[in-house]
Amino acid sequence: MRLIFTVAFALLANVAGAQYKGKVFLDENKNKTWDAGEKGMKDVSVSDGQNVLKTDMNGNFSLPGHTKNRFIFVTVPAGYKLSAKHYLKIEDKVEAYNFGLLPDPTSAGSSVKMLQITDTETDKYNDWITNLKNFSKNQEVSFIVHTGDICYEKGLNFHANQVTPEALGKQIFYCIGNHDLVKGAYGEELFESLFGPVYYSFDAGPAHFIVTPMRSGDVQPSYTVDEVISWMKNDLAATDKNKPVIIFNHDLLTYNDQFVLKGKNDSINLNENNLKAWVYGHWHNNFVRKSDKTGIQYVSSAAPSMGGIDNSAGQFLSIEIDKDGVKEIKPHYTYLHDHLVVNSPNGSDMIIVKDGNLMISANIYDTENVVKSAKSIIYDEKGNQIAVSALTANTDWSWYGKVPAAKITKGKSYMIQTEVTYDGGRVHIEKQAFILPVNARMGMSSNSGLHSAASIGSVESNQGKATALALKWVNNIKGSIWKGSPLLAEGKLFVATIDDANNLQCGISALDPITGKILWHYKTRNSIKHTLADERGIILGTDMEGFTYALKPDNGALIWKKDLGMKTLPGYISGGIADKGIYYTGSGSYLQALEVATGKTIWINKDWTGGEGTPEKMTMAGEVLITGSNWQSLFGHDRKTGKLLWKRSDEGLRFRSSTGIYKGGKVYITGLNAIFILDPLTGKNIDKIEGTYDFKVMATPLITDQHLIMPTSTNGVVAYDLKTLKEVWNRPTGNALVYSAPYTGPGAATVESTVVKYGNDLLFAASDGHLYVINEKSGEVLQKLNLGAPVFADPALNGKQLFLADFAGNVYGFEIK
Missing domain, CATH: 3.60.21.10 (Metallo-dependent phosphatases)
Incomplete structure (x- = not known):
């Protein structure tokens, strides 16, 4: 029940002779000054910073003031706004503190x-x-x-x-x-x-x-x-x-x-x-x-x-x-205006035929306007209209539609015109060309290039040929995807979604990796920001409130759920790691090791707390668990006991976002603007690349036979010679559609997604909404596909399959040709 305190003492100020008088009035001529005949507003609260009273029937008030008063201010009533300011500075020359209101x-x-x-x-x-x-x-x-x-x-x-x-x-x-x-x-x-x-x-x-x-x-x-x-x-x-x-x-x-x-x-x-x-x-x-x-x-x-x-x-x-x-x-x-990209059909590599229909996928966004409706019109080479499809919204970015594929002739050029109508009535139009390949299947689906996910994580060689990607399916899972990269496990594809507004669309979804069909969805209480884990046939993830979920992969049934004991901010955004029947998750005083089968706590961190959330995924380096807290330290723990072995807060290591990688007995990890090669047992530097770039992105370094490759906050992707640690090339990307890397804004060519290697080439997606294929040796762009939404999550590579998830909630299945 609300605490009740009398304000009668303030009303008595009229009798006692108040120091500060004034009027709250309806400023009919909008001149910010009370003029004779303008109506006073009754029952409006005014204050001197301690005392609060309501105006009388004529809008007048008298406040007694107090020893530290500096302002008289008004509580603007519902249905009104101020004609000037909500406050007036107390000054000797002021005779009346008047506040004008407008409907x-x-x-x-x-x-x-x-x-x-x-x-x-x-x-x-x-x-x-x-x-x-x-x-x-x-x-x-x-x-x-x-x-x-x-x-x-x-x-x-x-x-x-x-x-x-x-x-x-x-x-x-x-x-x-x-x-x-x-x-x-x-x-x-x-x-x-x-x-x-x-x-x-x-x-x-x-x-x-x-x-x-x-x-x-x-x-x-x-x-x-x-x-x-x-x-x-x-x-x-x-x-x-x-x-x-x-x-x-x-x-x-x-x-x-x-x-x-x-x-x-x-x-x-x-x-x-x-x-x-x-x-x-x-x-x-x-x-x-x-x-x-x-x-x-x-x-x-x-x-x-x-x-x-x-x-x-x-x-x-x-x-x-x-x-x-x-x-x-x-x-x-912010910063988006009339953003409209139809990522399918687009050209000849981004086109899907499913169940006899040409599928339309568009990413549409405008910061200042709400999209009321969208439709796509398809024209043939002569400009004749042959099909129209109204688009349906999946998320605040993603819209889908379809037209009968029988109306499209293979091998011929077409134009798709997409029209967006905003709630104010304004219309924005974009056009682009596409060609239905002659080898496209017109039956149930065009997924012939994708194969079984039995050999998880395998990478095939392209035998010297330049890598090229072709879209085979796309499906939207109705929630935004941040760092929740597709996880290929147990014959399914698992993706985590976020909802940083109403906590309604957050959860874990399972998809068929061959068709993209959604198999099940489990609703979590808050956003799961990072990649899920798979251990001994159990899917694991921790949400931003510090609740861990263990699910059955076949149907999404909850095996166990555990409150890690998060009692203070910041929210949990890091990625846990599962190994040998143990799931390591949490941060600070609730960083702990859980038994995967039961959720039982094996150990809990007692050695450090504090800092800001970091979007890293933990790194297992032999017997050392490496984790961190942004603006605090990088930590090395004994994986068996949780005992703190070392910590580093120097050389920019306390300002970090990326995940480390353990290879050849060394840990490769970034700080603010340097790449470190560390001894995992001591945390001490083995070597270091003094960067001219800002590395505060969520991506993980890629180590190949010849190169160390790292995305940046402002300059795309950079490659270093693994032996000399000298820069080999820098591949810029476009300006980010949505700014995520700390303190970045317009002009930042950000890549939050990790680079993966296929044969002689590299694949990565960027915050500019494009998927890139580049040559590892030269950094030359071989293919660039416009998805139309930023990608923060890492791609998942399996044989000739590439899985990707964008911020709009679209999950893509590509074939590597």
Whole structure:
């Protein structure tokens, strides 16, 4: 039950002679000034930073002030927006603190839509700002919240000038982050001069929203937690206790179920005040969780301006709030405009005929608009329309359709024109040519090139011929795929999906590797970010909340499920490894070895904790288990006991994302901008490649007979001579469609997916949405296929089969010709 505190003492200020008077009014002429005849707004909460009271029937108020008051601010009521700012600085010359309101239909009604941005950390203008502006306009967003780390003096001044209500066309409310507490008379001085008070509230739709500050940061603030608590109690006392409460802060208050804010002398239990969600940033990752016990949602996003610290995709969130709290969350990946790629049919290598139909697969995305519908029209060489197919959405990227293959003649050229209609009515069109090969099967399916998956992991030689790929099937598994690479095991293909918004589409899916048919799907409670493991006929994976699942491969039945005991952030995004009947998974204080058959804990790490999530997969180097924590250390453990053998945090090894590889008694692993060759028993350097590249990607180094090959964050793929460690070639890729590598943005040619070798050639997919075949010796591009969605997951190679999964949720089966 909401804590009840009287506000009568504030109302008595009228009698006692208040220091700060003013009016809340309907600014009918929009001049930001109260003019005689303009209606006062009653029952609007106003505050001096401690006291909270409601305006009288004429919109007037009088506040007593307090010893540390610096602002008078208003709680904007639902159905309205401000004609100026939500705050006024207290100054001797000010006689009246008046706040003008304007009607705002987007803030009224039974639900309201908002956007969250966070950790933008920039003083440069870029398209993500335009994305916000246009999306807000197109989708009738009510307001935008920035949950902090605007970042340092330059960033704070830039946002105050460029990321404003005037620039965006929407109200924007700022939280103060740890890097926004900067040098001055006190830590929040600059923030206050630009954005006003560090804690305040407003209403929109059915909900009450509260902005709260960081406890501390780079410079000590002048406010105390007790002062924030005192104000919050008064603010909530003046609020309808039935309203759902949404709190914004730069960081999460607690990972526990009870949200109790404690100061030195005071505390407040927010669970008793109808708290429904805590929206935050700080961790630079994408993570949403809902408490089983309380229903409170924990909502975090990476920055819209760049990739996340843990390689999370750059995005902003749209969040819809109703009377029950969070109704729906949607991620929106920045910098994409009218992105439309039909990856099948495309040319002659990307074309599928199945069950007598020509299958159409398109990846469509626009940051600023919602796709209402899509259709494809096929024309012959003379321009005659011969077939039309409406496309159906699988995910927020992927759309499928089909037309009768009998209408297509083998060996002739055709044009496919795809039309996308956005919800505002605008239409975007793309055209491309294709040819149905003369050897294409017109019966049940065109999968004759794929064979049994009996010899898992085998690699065949192309006998000196240049490698070429042909698409045999594609299927969408209805959820995004991050680092959950296809796992070929037990005669099936297993893929993990994520849902960093509503936790509905996350899970483990099994597909037929010959046809791509989905055989079963197991729903997990949160996203499984990384590759699954197979050990002794059991499929294993751990989700972002630290729950491990052991499934039967034939039908997806749960064998056992274990809560690893994750009690704090960051969320678990690493990849576990299974070997000799043991599954190694978890991080920090819940890093442990589990018995595969039963889920029983064999050992648990007691030697280290902390850091940020890292998207590496653990490396087994003989008897040493190698794992890490981003911004903390690289660790070597005794695989049998879990005892810590060594750790490295020097030379950039504490800033890492990639998985190491064990070969020839050595571990090859990357740091921030170097490649290390380590002794696994001691963690000491055997050798090192001083890089001119940023290696903070999720990919694993590839070691061939001649080369060490490593993807980069900004420059595609680079090859080094294995003996001399000198650079041999660099193969750039296109600009990433979605930015994931830490702090990367426009201009970054990122490759998050590991390179694999086939014969004399190399195969890899990139964040530019293309699948590449290149020559190992020269780095020359032999084939480049446009998938239309970024690929973060590693490819899986089996004989003449290549399996690949893109971020849009498409799983592909290719034949190597």
